[in-house]
Amino acid sequence: MRLGVLEIGSNTVRLAVADEHRGVPLPVHSSKRRLRLAEKITDDGRLPPDAVEQLVEAVDGLRRESARWGVADPLAVATAAVRGAANQQHVVTQIHARTGLCVNVVPGDVEAGLTFLAARNWVGAQAGSMVLLDIGGGSLEIASGRGRTPGFTVSLPLGVARLTREYLDHDTVPAPEALRRVRRRVRHELRDVADRMQWERPRTALAASRTFHQLGRLCGAAPSRQGVFVPRELNRHDLKAALRLLAERSAPARAELPGISHARARQCLTGAIIAHTAMRCLDIGTVVLSPWECVKALCSHNCRDAVRSGLSGGCQCRPARRNPGGFPSRSAELPAARHLTRESPPHEAPGRPLTRWWFTKPGGTPRPSSPA
Template sequence: MRLAVLDAGSNSVHLLISEVVGGMPLPAHSLKGPVHLAEQVAVDGTVPPKAARRLAEAVAQAREQAGRWRCDRLFAYATAVVRDAANRDEVLETVRAGSGMRLAVLPGEVEAELTFRAARRWVGLQAGPMALLDIGGGSLEVAFGRGALPDFAFSLPLGAGRLTREFLPGKGRPGREELRELRRYVRATLKDVAARVRWEEPHTVVATSRMFQQLARLCGAAPGRDGPFVTRRLARTDLKEAVRRLSRLTAAERAELPGISAARCRQAPAGAVVAHQAMKSMGIDQVTICPWALREGVLLRHLEQGGQDWWPSPVLRKEGSVSGPLSGGPSTGLRPGPSAGPLTGSSTGSPTGSGSSPPVPRRLPLGRAPAD
């Protein structure tokens, strides 16, 4: 079986294609298209039409690539930057009209639960009671659990892109007062969740997301070319120094540092502040970097418990009589799955047809399909 996940995030549209071997999703191909949505959100919280059209183009390219690889199912979703946009419905309709794909919008808590699922599978039960931290462009996900699924999961408005836009605008060196205000806001927002994590006393803390990976590399962790099976850790003491180092540089100078990409050089100081304050508030001395996150969590949820009623997006069922780009023809090559093989994500021929976002419960019961 070949599965694909299309992640429309704050910085890029990322397509992950995996071959399922022995019940495990093993990466076969990856495609990333930059969109930089977080940097283009207006003061009133709207995503400009030009940025929405660029998102639609990137989604269309990713969808076409999934078709070429003849994926059995495609799970497509947008994260916080679209979920929280004041004109979310208009953005989703622009994407649908421009790409033929209806993006699901997952609640932040569900993102945290799915990411925890992936991280737990990666590190194993031997890690004991485990906490999870994931810094995205629009939100910070926090979860804790003793088993395969989290006991609790939270999503906080502490994404690196969001905070850069609100507290550290511009490409120069952040001002001392700007950083002080940012720290104060992060501490206040984290207060209740941090107290809960401290009370649980996790044995292991796992950090996912590109932001944590880049911060770990900046602080001396092995580069990505060494592969996913190299142990990578990030200490709070090293992160504290990284905050100082990043804050003394312009965005262009940060992009020259090891691990810091040009796409995230503006967001790096805010991301480092969130990471350090989260670890400090929760009493965490060190985190383990995990290469699996939300995309792998979506695939694992599907493989472990089956069914697609849990997925908050219209489902197009593949039938031989269906015509158009999703029928398995040469335009996409998407093939039908097994007998119950719906393809997640709809075409422009979706029965719903409107641009309004799919209704999503605040918290999905990931252990079973919700009742109709």
């Protein structure tokens, strides 16, 4: 089965087309448009009209490209930049009106759960208890668990684009005090998560994001041209040395280093601070770099059904108790914008694995979905 996912992220809009074979997404085609939405958010938290226009044009172009590759209706998801925008509803309505695509606005903890699922599918059960770090443009997602789905997920406002805009929004060599302010911000946000990880004690740590992969390349990991099956790791001590190297250089000079692109030269220093501080706070010495992330999980037929059916008809999607049968499948007409919520039903503890869904009509009573 050929599937397509269109992800609206904080830095880029990406299209991934894959053939699903026994649950494995085999890549067919990928494309992206770099928009840097997180850097264009105004002081009042809105995406300006010119940014919305660029986004609509990018989505429409990728939709037509997806159709040429055999997927006329790709699954469209939006993460931190659109999720946090004050005019979120206007943005997704404009996309739907002009492209016909229904945008799924995915909360950060659900995004963390999907990325965890993709990473778990990549490394398998041999990894044991696992923690996952995912640095995006607008947020840092952390998930941990012992099974296929996470038992704990959290999304923190620690994205590279967000903190770069707030603390390091220039191309010159940064002042030491500016770097200290970023570290203090990251440590402050991670305090409660660090306490939880002391109890979890995961056996394996994974990282899945472009930021981590660029830092891994800078620290000696194999280049991407060698393929996804080459093992790649990032050591905290190596990252500390790379952090010093990045801090001593201006943004144009950083782009001359291995693995650092011109487009991410300004953000890579912020990403290194977030990654190193997070690894230190969570007592992680080495992370395995996973080539699979949230988009790969959404290339699974079951995950697509969960997102689409759980968000249909104006329903809210809520995690409920474990269901060995997997995600449910329901067909219904899709609205212009749909939202997932992390709230648990009254009789359930929060943070349970997202393997079954609760559907709540506005003003209605929660009812469990039927198994797939």
